[in-house]
Amino acid sequence: MAIKVEHELHGRRWGRNLGVGLLLGAVVAIVFGLTVVKILALGDAGRFQGYDHVVQPLAVPAGEGGGA
Amino acid sequence: MSDASLSPSLSVPGEAGMGDYWELLKPRVMSLVVFTALVGLVAAPVGVHPFVAFVSILCIAVGGGASGALNMWWDADIDSVMNRTKGRPVPSGRVAPEEAKAIGLALSGFSVMLLGLAANWLAAGLLAFTIFFYVVVYTVWLKRRTPQNIVIGGLAGALPPLVGWVAATGQFAWAPVLMVLLVFMWTPPHFWALALFVRGDYGLARVPMLTETHGDRVTRNHILAYAVLLVPVSLALGLTPVAGPVYLAASVVLNLLFLGACWQVWRRDRAAAEADRFAAEKRAFKLSLLYLFLHFGALLAEAGLGTILGA
Known part of the structure; x- marks a missing residue:
């Protein structure tokens, strides 16, 4: 017979681990969702791409100093 | 030590369940904060993206909860005396006072920063002021000194609709x-x-x-x-x-x-x-x-x- 004593302490730990995991997942989802909303609010996502890491003049609208 | 040696009703600081942490955030107070902040945000004469509105209200709720956790950390001594409050997580020993303080501080910083990024920094500043007012001005300074404690301290509980409005409009x-x-x-x-x-x-x-x-x-x-x-x-x-x-x-x-x-x-x-x-x-x-x-x-x-x- 396998020896396995479940104490309510384990239940609490499991609940806490699950809670922390879900909260971390929720934070990631919120930050991702906010990023999407903020970029879409620019109207043209290409404008954001123009300044992604390094300036890409071809992706920046002509009126803003780009070549496109 | 084997698990079998543990007593059935073990209460070890740091071994609290999620329910205890939830209780630390004073969910009943938080519900009032969420409701009034939501009305402030919805009544504002500008359109807000639903997701930004959701995150803003969430931040205000978390900020209110963080204030509650810091309040429970500071007031653990008097909470343990009053019948109404002695079952709270800190006085009952389910959550260590230092843990309550750490959670309160972490959630305060998180909620203010996220509100600044999601809505605007004026709303974030107002939320930070609200937390400061509830924890420092009301809990630490006034509550044990003057019978006018709840009159002046009540400002902290009153500010959420303004935070909601400013999150939507960016102005007073x-x-x-x-x-x-x-x-x-x-x-x-x-x-x-x-x-x-x-x-x-x-x-x-x-x-x-x-x-x-x-x-x-x-x-x-x-x-x-x-x-x-x-x-x-x-x-x-x-x-x-x-x-x-x-x-x-x-x-x-x-x-x-x-x-x-x-x-x-x-x-x-x-x-x-x-x-x-x-x-x-x-x-x-x-x-x-x-x-x-x-x-x-x-x-x-x-x-x-x-x-x-x-x-």
């Missing part, structure tokens, strides 16, 4: 300031009505509640005075663009009912109150909850009507 306006004033003026009669029938609790903890320092008569006078002062504030809010006939009608009825309840509390003494087990005081307390809920509910209805009629 008269309407949300009047919403703040409404909650601010409502808080004293609400708490003093409660203090009249849980009087022994505050006395045990030596919290200078007005009932303890100045007695029943003065408290009853104050309840009626604040109920009278609430009338012009709530009616003035009815004259702003966020309100309309629904709000005004609700406000007139609610003010009459609340004034009546507070009048009943004022016109009798402690002996009469004890004779019927504080029936009038309990009625005034319950009515105060309804008073605030329906005032903000009416503003929400006005905002909904405005959207429907404007569409």
Whole structure:
């Protein structure tokens, strides 16, 4: 017979681990969702791409100093 | 050590369940914060992306919860004395005080930063001020020093509708300031009505509640005075663009009912109150909850009507 004593302490730990995991997942989802909303609010996502890491003049609208 | 050696009702600091952490955030207070902040945000005359609105309200709720955790950390000694609060996570030993402090500080920083990024930094600054006011000005400074603790400290609980409005618009306006004033003026009669029938609790903890320092008569006078002062504030809010006939009608009825309840509390003494087990005081307390809920509910209805009629 396998020896396995479940104490309510384990239940609490499991609940806490699950809670922390879900909260971390929720934070990631919120930050991702906010990023999407903020970029879409620019109207043209290409404008954001123009300044992604390094300036890409071809992706920046002509009126803003780009070549496109 | 084997698991079998653990006692069935082990309570080890740091081994709290999620429910204990949830309780640390004072969910009932948080529900009021969420509701009033939501009304402030929805009543604002600008459109907000639903996801940004959701995150803003979440941040305000988490900021309110963080204040609650810091309050429980600081007040663990008096919470352990009062019947109403001795079952809370910190005084009961389920959550260590330092843990409550760490959670409160971490959530405060998180909520303020995220609100700044999601909405704007004016709203984030207001939220930071709200947390500071509740924790430092009310909990640490005023609560144990003056019977006016809940009057001044009530500002912290009153600010969420303004934070919600500023999160939407990025600027101040008269309407949300009047919403703040409404909650601010409502808080004293609400708490003093409660203090009249849980009087022994505050006395045990030596919290200078007005009932303890100045007695029943003065408290009853104050309840009626604040109920009278609430009338012009709530009616003035009815004259702003966020309100309309629904709000005004609700406000007139609610003010009459609340004034009546507070009048009943004022016109009798402690002996009469004890004779019927504080029936009038309990009625005034319950009515105060309804008073605030329906005032903000009416503003929400006005905002909904405005959207429907404007569409």
